[in-house]
Amino acid sequence: MGRLVPAVTRALDILELFLDGDGTLSAPDIVRKLQLPRTTVHELVTTLATRKYLVPVPDQPGRYRLGVRPYQLGSRYAEQLDLAAEGQQVARAVAETCDETVHVAILEDTDVIYIAKVDSTHAVRMVSAVGRRLPAHCTAVGKMLLACLPEQELAARVPDDAELIAMTPHSVTDPAALREALAGIRRRGLAVEMQESNPDVGCVAAPVHDRTGQVVAALSISVPMIRWSEERRAELERLAAQGAADLSERLGHRRAA
Known part of the structure; x- marks a missing residue:
């Protein structure tokens, strides 16, 4: 400290x-x-x-x-509390639809912090938990959030000589490779992580916007590799995007026509 x-x-x-x-x-x-x-x-x-x-x-x-500044800070804190509460409700609805584990997470520096989680009814060993932080580059939610950063801010957080830890043998540890992956995520508007934080789990994630349009969180769906397929992936991507859009709408974001 x-x-x-x-x-x-x-x-x-x-x-x-x-x-x-x-x-x-x-x-x-x-x-x-x-x-x-x-x-x-x-x-x-x-x-x-x-x-x-x-x-x-x-x-x-x-x-x-x-003065007004403490009120503004307090309002911002309240918004974060609302994000966690609304995120939990949306995560529950998504989980009921797909019966897989659903997370909502925010970005802090180069880590993600999970603020909501609803488990699948299937027994799955997960490395995540509400309040826990994980390296953003190893998770779908983290990659989604990193991809939404302005280029200058991303470069400051993940410089060329950054030491990226590996959580599994599949984790991306090269900053250049990570930036290339983030560029693809930015184009698609969706992130996919295959066995990078957990060797037995794949994950998809979509961005959550607030009323100003800023990306404030990401929603993900995690599925064991034994239930993973390209068809399942496409379905989960659709559900994650829909769930993230629903949560964004709860936060005051207006969807594009």
Whole structure:
């Protein structure tokens, strides 16, 4: 774990003071409650006010209340909670249709984090679980999400000299090969992963969009290789695309005509 930054810690301490009390504080109140130097408090409050985390209280000189920025961050957090809840419902509906394991995942740096999962009624050994993270390049959901990144951002996350770990002998570990695969995924709008995260499982995935059109997650269907065929793959791709579109619509995304 890296070193904590004192100035950031103090700024967060100030913001968290607003969780209690009447909702307004003055600089002397903060000095007294946090036992910080007046100069430090003045600089921190000025910075927070400049960034709209705090705003002056009208007709009460020297007093502050929370600004719009914490609300925006809280709204963003709520959207993520909604994504997990809506994702679980859609994943359940898709799983009931195909009786295979369905996931919804988001991208964080070069990993995927699973936020929803519904298991098949068949006994299948899976490496995934809600809350678990896996290397994005080894999974269909991860490849789908990486493929949706702008080229510059993808290059920053997966540079030419990136060391890509292998989860199975089938995992792609060469950055150039991965970028070539992602280009194909970008063209098709669907991702397929064959035994790259689990030697016994194949997977297809489709992108999930929010109301702004941004890709915020991916939905995948995983199937044991003993039930895999090109015909089954085509069917699962259709179901994954439909499920991802349904989830996108729940998030406010308007489908193209």
